[in-house]
Amino acid sequence: MGRSVRFALTATLLAAVAGVPLGFVIGSRSFKGKPAVITLLNTLMALPTVVVGLLGYAFLSRRAPLGFLDMIFSPHAVILGEFLLSLPVITNLTVSAVQAVDKRAYLTAQTLGASRWMVAWTVLMEARFALLAAIIAGFGRAVSEVGSAMMLGGNIRYYTRTMTTAIALEVSKGEFGFGLALGFFLLAVAFSINILFHYFQVKGR
Amino acid sequence: MGEQDKTFQLELKDITHRYDGKTVLAVEHLPIERGKIYALVGPNGAGKTTLLHIMSLILRPDQGHVFFKGKRIGQDESQRTHARRSMTVVLQNPYLFNSTVRANIEYGLKARGVERRKRERLIREALEQVGLKGFESRKARRLSGGEAQLVGLARGLVLKPSVLFLDEITANLDVKHVSQLEQVITGINRDRGTTIVMTTHILSQASRLAHQVFSLFDGRIVPSGMYNLFEGQFRHDGQEQYFDTGRAQIHVARDIGEMERGYISINPEDIIVAEQRIHSSARNVFLGKISKIIEENGLVQLEVQAEETFRVQITRLSFHEMGLTLGSQVFVIFKASSVHVL
Numbered sequence: 099m100g101r102s103v104r105f106a107l108t109a110t111l112l113a114a115v116a117g118v119p120l121g122f123v124i125g126s127r128s129f130k131g132k133p134a135v136i137t138l139l140n141t142l143m144a145l146p147t148v149v150v151g152l153l154g155y156a157f158l159s160r161r162a163p164l165g166f167l168d169m170i171f172s173p174h175a176v177i178l179g180e181f182l183l184s185l186p187v188i189t190n191l192t193v194s195a196v197q198a199v200d201k202r203a204y205l206t207a208q209t210l211g212a213s214r215w216m217v218a219w220t221v222l223m224e225a226r227f228a229l230l231a232a233i234i235a236g237f238g239r240a241v242s243e244v245g246s247a248m249m250l251g252g253n254i255r256y257y258t259r260t261m262t263t264a265i266a267l268e269v270s271k272g273e274f275g276f277g278l279a280l281g282f283f284l285l286a287v288a289f290s291i292n293i294l295f296h297y298f299q300v301k302g303r
Numbered sequence: 304m305g306e307q308d309k310t311f312q313l314e315l316k317d318i319t320h321r322y323d324g325k326t327v328l329a330v331e332h333l334p335i336e337r338g339k340i341y342a343l344v345g346p347n348g349a350g351k352t353t354l355l356h357i358m359s360l361i362l363r364p365d366q367g368h369v370f371f372k373g374k375r376i377g378q379d380e381s382q383r384t385h386a387r388r389s390m391t392v393v394l395q396n397p398y399l400f401n402s403t404v405r406a407n408i409e410y411g412l413k414a415r416g417v418e419r420r421k422r423e424r425l426i427r428e429a430l431e432q433v434g435l436k437g438f439e440s441r442k443a444r445r446l447s448g449g450e451a452q453l454v455g456l457a458r459g460l461v462l463k464p465s466v467l468f469l470d471e472i473t474a475n476l477d478v479k480h481v482s483q484l485e486q487v488i489t490g491i492n493r494d495r496g497t498t499i500v501m502t503t504h505i506l507s508q509a510s511r512l513a514h515q516v517f518s519l520f521d522g523r524i525v526p527s528g529m530y531n532l533f534e535g536q537f538r539h540d541g542q543e544q545y546f547d548t549g550r551a552q553i554h555v556a557r558d559i560g561e562m563e564r565g566y567i568s569i570n571p572e573d574i575i576v577a578e579q580r581i582h583s584s585a586r587n588v589f590l591g592k593i594s595k596i597i598e599e600n601g602l603v604q605l606e607v608q609a610e611e612t613f614r615v616q617i618t619r620l621s622f623h624e625m626g627l628t629l630g631s632q633v634f635v636i637f638k639a640s641s642v643h644v645l
Contacts, residue, residue: 209413211387212410
């Protein structure tokens with residue numbers, strides 16, 4: 099369980115570092131093809147995890163183009179898969195969060211003499227609760243997926259096994275009860291995340 | 304300094320701005336002198352806010368140039384940010400950051416790298432100035448409309464800008480807050496020599512506070528058009544050309560050609576009042592009642608309510624000789640050639 103959370107946290111953190119700035123740029127500017135980009139992001143948000151696993155496998159397995167990285171069946175591969183899954187979620191929710199900020203926030207920051215960076219930071223801070231929600235949703239996506247973790251991590255005990263792959267294994271072994279217990283554990287993790295989420299939302303009001 | 308003193312604090316030259324293909328602003332020249340209060344007046348949609356945004360370097364005009372302290376402000380973002388730091392805009396219905404009052408007022412100081420201790424002191428002073436002493440830790444979003452407006456003003460004042468732009472800031476306030484705000488405005492102009500440019504649609508406020516009033520109509524600055532400004536339709540009737548405001552038909556002398564809707568103005572000095580209908584060459588004669596009398600600098604301003612309300616200026620002597628009082632019936636007479644088509 100610790101491993102599950104650790105993988106998911108690392109992946110989410112990386113996805114946030116990439117996705118929040120990306121989402122800010124998409125959300126705060128108007129450019130040609132913006133609706134297309136947003137549609138693409140929406141599609142990617144529903145990306146089946148097995149597809150990510152499949153694509154990851156296609157690129158990372160020993161004889162594949164990126165095989166020399168020796169990443170397949172390693173924690174790095176699991177994290178990469180989870181990163182790819184949570185990136186669109188975080189980016190997309192950041193876009194909505196930034197778009198929801200009152201346009202006067204930009205204007206006000208400018209009239210008070212803020213530089214471009216400070217304006218951007220201010221807008222993100224105005225959207226801070228929605229951003230946190232975006233990151234938590236990204237974490238939820240990373241911690242709950244099973245397809246890519248299985249295909250890229252290989253479900254190796256003590257090494258790349260996560261809660262979800264463990265459940266899949268136990269059930270296929272016929273150990274339904276143990277699988278169910280693990281499932282409740284995972285549910286508890288998801289539940290605590292949502293309580294946290296709710297707490298920040300209420301605080302934001 | 305010598306030469307330097309002659310440069311304007313702010314100067315606009317040949318500005319045009321379009322919105323959706325329509326020209327919303329066309330200002331040839333607008334000089335702003337240091338230490339004065341200016342008011343921009345005009346009806347909604349006249350371009351006041353657009354002009355204010357261009358002057359305060361928030362908006363880049365499609366054409367023309369803004370000069371700040373004699374220097375042309377170009378496209379360079381860091382130059383614009385630098386110039387912007389000597390000015391502040393307080394918007395109508397200001398946006399307060401979702402945080403405390405302190406954080407809001409602190410914002411501009413942080414942008415200017417003011418150190419913490421000094422910030423605290425300045426925030427306290429600014430809040431006292433607008434009459435919100437002790438409001439530092441309040442949540443900005445929980446303030447009333449009037450309080451929020453005052454915090455918006457304090458947020459601007461704390462920066463001690465050399466130019467302060469105020470966009471309709473008394474529009475949403477009750478009477479008590481309005482007079483408080485007006486006192487603050489005249490106070491900082493007097494004590495700190497801050498140049499102030501404010502937009503308002505309240506003419507009395509403009510003339511009460513400002514050293515100079517610019518009237519804006521349809522995106523253009525119109526000369527002394529503060530009174531007798533009418534909006535309406537130009538019409539032809541055989542030889543006659545007149546302007547229909549909906550209530551009154553005013554004869555105009557100029558060939559108006561294809562123009563349909565537009566604005567006209569008549570200088571108050573160009574209007575004659577008479578107790579009886581007189582036979583003259585003037586084409587425009589209206590019968591009305593005096594509804595207001597104002598004495599100013601040895602002259603008397605009359606407001607005459609006829610089909611439209613006309614502002615008339617006469618000398619004190621003729622006012623007394625005619626024995627005019629409130630409610631007196633008078634004829635308002637002016638020539639068609641005194642009507643300015645804007």
